[in-house]
Amino acid sequence: MPWSEVSVVELRKEFVMLAGQPGAKVASLCRRFGISRKTGYKWLGRAAAGEMALSNRSRRPGSSPRRTAEEMEASVLAVREAHPCWGGRKIARRLHDLGWSDVPAPSTVTAILRRHGVALGQAVPAGPFQRFERARPNELWQMDFKGHFALASGRCHPLTVLDDCSRFNLCLAACGNERSETVQSHLRSAFRRYGLPDWIIADNGSPWGNGPDTPYTPLGVWLLRLGIGVSHSRPYHPQTLGKEERFHRTLKAELLAGPPFGDLRHCQTAFDRWRLVYNCERPHQALDMDVPATRYRPSERSFPEALPPIEYGSEHKVRRVQQLGWINFKGKAFRLPKAFAGYPVGLVPTTDDGLWHVIFASRHIAEIDLRNGSSKTVTHVSEHL
Template identity: 25%
Template sequence: MNGKWVSHDVRDAVVDYVNHWKQRAELPAKRILAWIGLYESTFYKWCRSYGKTYDHNGAIPRDHWLEDWERDAIVRFHFKHPLEGYRRLTYMMLDADIVAVSPATVYRVLSKADLLGRKTSKTKTKGMGFNQPAAPHRHWHVDVSHLNICGTFYYMTSVIDGYSRAVVHWEIREQMKELDIETILQRAKEMHPGVKPQIITDNGPQFISNDFKQFIRISGMTHVRTSPYYPQSNGKIERYHRTIKSECIRPKTPLSLGDAQRTVSDFVRTYNHERLHSAIGYVTPADMLAGRAASIHAARDQKLADARTRRGNARRAAREGQSATYTGDARPEDKALLRSNLSAAPGA
C-alpha cells in the first residue's frame, strides 16, 4: 500500500480501522501499522486529510507565469530576428516594450518551440589575467584586415575602444603602411580631443617600426604589442573584424571600393548605435561610451518587475471574479475543475 495511490474512501477506511483496533486492543498505532505494512508518515498524513477528497493535483499556474500572448510574441520576434541569440533577443524586446521577460524565460520558450540550435564551447583560461579598462578611451585596439572586393584585395584598419567596444574610426585603403596607420590614429584622436589611450596591436610590420614608436611618443599615447602567434590576445578587434566580414562584407558583396565604404559605414553606424553587444551587458556601444548603461539596466529591471506585478494582478482579479460562482455546498473537485479551466482560459 505504501507508495501507491489509493482513493479517499480506502484512505479513510484504513484510518478508521487503525483507530478502532488501537482503542479496542490497547495497542500503539505503530505496531498495527507495522502489521498492515503502512508507513507512519503516510498514516498521519491520511489522518490530517481525513474526510477530504483529493483536490486539484496538477500544476497550478503561478501569478508571474507567462501569458499565451507573451509566448507568441517571443516566437514571432525570434522569426523576425533569426540570427540573434536568445539573450540579445531578450533585451531587444525589453527595449522595444514588446515583452518583459528574463533571458531564462526566452530560452525556455524557444527551446520548447524547438527553435534553438545546439552550441558546444570549451572553457578557456589563457589570457584571463588581462585587466579590462575601467573607463572609455583607456584602451584602443587596432588591427589590419584584408578585404576581397570583386577579386581585388584592400586593407581595412579599425580602431575599437576596449571599454565600450565602440568603433572609434575605420578606413579602407589600397595599401596600409606605417604612415597610413599613423594617419588613421591621428584622425581618431581628432574625433576625441584630449584622450591619450594605450594602443594595443599585434606584431605587424607597421607597428614595430621606429617611426611608429616616435609617433606614439609624440602624440602622448602608449603602445603595447600582443603575444606573437596568439591573435586571441587582441580578441576584441579580431572578433569585430570577423563580425563585419560575416554580417556585412560577404552578405552585401560590394562591387567597388566606394560601394564597400558605404556598406561598412552603414554597418558601423548600426553596430555603434543599434546593435546590442553581449560583452557589455546587451547595450549598444554608443550607450556604453556615453555612460548610459546603468540607467538602461535599471529601466529593464523595472520593466521586468512591472510585468510580474501586472500578471499577478490580472490572475488575482480573474480568480476573485470567478470566486463569486462558488456556492456554500460546492464540492472540492468542482472548485478544482473551475481553477483548472480558469488557468487554461485565454488571457489568464
C-alpha cells in the same frame, strides 16, 4: 559644416547616444562631429521623442498595451531576420532596448526561433579564461588589420580600432592597402571625433612595427609626439589583442560572410551601417548585455591639428638623431631606431654609473651604456588580453 553625406542617420544615432551619457559635453561633441550646436540640440530634442525621429523610415511604436503574443513573436523573428547571427539573449535585450514591455526570457526567445524553424548555432562551452580590461574609456585602444578579402575590383584591408574598456569601435575603415599614411589618415579622423587615448597597442607587423626587435616606425613616432604611448603584442601571441580578434570574428560572421562587395566605397558604406549596429544596438555579452556606446565616453584630450614642439628639461642632455639612427654622446656613437632620425632626444643618467636613459617626447625609448658603448631599444610589450 553639414553632416557627412555618408551614413547620415548612423552619425545622428551615434551622436545622440554619446551626448546622452552622464557628463557628456554637447558643445565638444558638436565640434568633433562637425555640426553646429543648434543642429546638435535639434537632434537631441527629436531623439527624445523616439528613435524613429532620427530618420525618415517608419518605426514600430516602442510600446503598446494591445500588443499580442503573435506580435511579439513577429518582432522576435524580425530582429533575427535583421541580425541572423544573434541568439536569444541578444534578441531579448534588443527588444527591451527598443521599448517593448513583457519581453520574454532569452530561453523563450530561443524556443520561438526553434518553433519557426530558425537554425541556431551550437553553444561553445566556456573554458578557463581570465579577461583583463582597463578601468575607463580611452586608457587603451587596440588596433589591427583584419585579413584582407577580395572585392569585385581589388582587395579590402579592414582597419579596426577598439576601445579596451567599452569595446566601442572607433574606426572600421575599408582600406586599399596597409601603408603607414593610410593608417595615419584614419587615425587622424578618429582622434578628431573621439579625442586622444592614453595608449595604443598593436602587433609587431608593418606599419606599426618592423618585427619584435624593431618596434618603432614613423607611425609610432607620430603617436609618441601626440603624447600617446605605444605598446606591441607579445610575438606570436595573438591573444594579447584578444578583443580585436573577437571583434574580427563578429565582423566576419555578421557582415563579411554575406555577398561580396563591389568596391571599397560599397564596402565602406556597409562598414558604416554595421558599425552603428555594433556600437549602438548589438548587446555585448562581455558588457552584461549593454551596448558599447553606453560604456564609452570621448576623451577630454583633443587632437591638436599642429604637432606640439619637442621640448626637454634642463636635466636632459639633448642630441639630434642622425641618419640611420646614430647619436654621438661623450665621444662615443650609439645606434637608435632609424624612425627617430632627424628628431632631438634627451638623455638622463640613471642610478647606475655610466647607464643613461634615452627619452623622446617624454617616453623612454632606449638605454645607452657608456661603459661598453652599447645601446638597447626599450620595447613596450604587453601581455594584455
